[in-house]
Amino acid sequence: MLVVSRATGENKFECTTCPYEYPIYRNYTDRTVLTRKEADDVLGGEDAWKNVDQTEAQCPKCENNRAFYMQLQIRSADEPMTTFYRCTVLQCSAQWRDQ
Known part of the structure; x- marks a missing residue:
């Protein structure tokens, strides 16, 4: 999940189930096309x-x-x-x- 750090105000990816965090220092773009199931x-x-x-x-x-x-x-x-x-x-x- 992408969140904004309260301490530094910077963007980071953060796991919602464990304490893992990955700070983001540059622009990051990713697209995923979802296929609908029948x-x-x-x-x-x-x-x-x-x-x-x-x-x-x-x-x-x-x-x-x-x-x-x-x-x-x-x-x-x-x-x-x-x-x-x-x-x-x-x-x-x-x-x-x-x-």
Whole structure:
């Protein structure tokens, strides 16, 4: 983390978990391009959908009446769980969630 020293007023890199400090004496520039993950990667990929239950839910893409579902706590503990659905028709496999 980049911080300004209270003692000297100079910039330094400082570790937030240990006492390590690295003073900065010249201009330093670094860019990192972040690649966004697909929502399926965040949810665990294809393996997350193995052995999940089915329920009656209409697919918004093909209007099939059955869907696989799983529930995850993605917000704070006092918020309700979010239900994710996936169409049971292999050719469709659309994914959506309850709003």
